Amino acid sequence: MDIRFDGKVAIVTGAARGIGYVCAEMLVESGAKVAIVDILADTLAEAVETLGKKGTVKGYQLDLTKVEDIAPTVSKIREEMGEIDVLIQVAGILAGNPAEKITVAEWDKVMNVNSRSVFFMMQAVTGQSMIPRKSGSIVNFASIAGIRGMKEPLCSAHYSASKGAVVQLTQQGAVEWAKHDIRVNAVAPGGVLTNAMKSAPPEMLKNAIEPIPLKRLSKPEDIAAGVCFLASDVAANMITGQTLIIDGGGAVVGV
Numbered sequence: 001m002d003i004r005f006d007g008k009v010a011i012v013t014g015a016a017r018g019i020g021y022v023c024a025e026m027l028v029e030s031g032a033k034v035a036i037v038d039i040l041a042d043t044l045a046e047a048v049e050t051l052g053k054k055g056t057v058k059g060y061q062l063d064l065t066k067v068e069d070i071a072p073t074v075s076k077i078r079e080e081m082g083e084i085d086v087l088i089q090v091a092g093i094l095a096g097n098p099a100e101k102i103t104v105a106e107w108d109k110v111m112n113v114n115s116r117s118v119f120f121m122m123q124a125v126t127g128q129s130m131i132p133r134k135s136g137s138i139v140n141f142a143s144i145a146g147i148r149g150m151k152e153p154l155c156s157a158h159y160s161a162s163k164g165a166v167v168q169l170t171q172q173g174a175v176e177w178a179k180h181d182i183r184v185n186a187v188a189p190g191g192v193l194t195n196a197m198k199s200a201p202p203e204m205l206k207n208a209i210e211p212i213p214l215k216r217l218s219k220p221e222d223i224a225a226g227v228c229f230l231a232s233d234v235a236a237n238m239i240t241g242q243t244l245i246i247d248g249g250g251a252v253v254g255v
């Protein structure tokens with residue numbers, strides 16, 4: 001099956017770089033018009049320029065912790081690009097800190113970016129665009145850390161809590177918005193070979209890969225393919241409220 005998004009408008013948060021960039025690229029290559037939302041102005045401008053060669057892409061600079069700016073940004077995207085069919089929420093911050101060292105400021109920042117903004121972005125997009133048109137598809141970014149405990153050195157109670165909240169917001173959104181024919185799903189990646197990960201010490205990479213049944217980390221494209229599958233009303237028409245683990249089988253053997 002060839003998954004296409006021709007004529008659809010998609011918002012992808014956190015798409016100036018990393019996994020979000022690849023999600024935006026896959027969507028634009030599949031025919032979607034894509035609004036990229038990110039805090040990083042220069043990186044966002046570069047991404048828009050590169051991806052703009054493949055289709056219609058616009059950039060919207062937004063700090064998702066400024067919750068009062070979310071709904072106005074969604075309004076602006078609707079005015080400039082049209083009503084929103086697909087929302088992909090990739091923006092997130094990774095945080096590693098043992099539980100006894102986490103400060104209140106760190107806790108609030110991680111929760112605000114990784115889960116509070118996810119809820120208020122869903123509220124704005126469904127309220128403005130999806131509920132009135134009784135259609136839409138949302139894919140949120142959880143993490144394997146939001147599903148089970150993580151061993152040191154990857155442990156991070158605030159990150160895990162923020163991603164666990166995404167799993168639950170996904171289920172709750174799916175139930176409440178099903179009557180409007182809006183589907184809400186999430187992906188939960190294990191380790192992903194992003195540029196940041198590529199520069200990790202070789203020993204750390206080896207240790208991360210060794211217990212994974214498929215003996216490799218995911219590429220950003222592996223995650224983006226799962227996102228496009230869940231976002232598609234053709235491929236995933238009856239799937240809602242689910243969190244798709246993409247981790248080469250790590251969770252199955254308790255990595």
Ligand SMILES: NC(=O)c1ccc[n+]([C@@H]2O[C@H](COP(=O)([O-])OP(=O)(O)OC[C@H]3O[C@@H](n4cnc5c(N)ncnc54)[C@H](O)[C@@H]3O)[C@@H](O)[C@H]2O)c1
Pocket residue numbers: 013014015016017018019020037038039040062063064065090091092093094113141142143144188189190191192193194
């Ligand atoms: N990389 C991994 O191994 C991995 C594993 C599991 C889950 N994830 C999740 O996947 C998502 C993407 O991860 P990545 O590795 O591509 O990270 P990344 O840091 O490369 O990209 C995250 C993007 O989010 C943006 N962002 C951060 N704070 C923001 C804010 N306040 N407002 C707007 N934009 C903001 C950043 O500018 C960046 O462009 C995250 O949600 C992360 O938690 C990643």
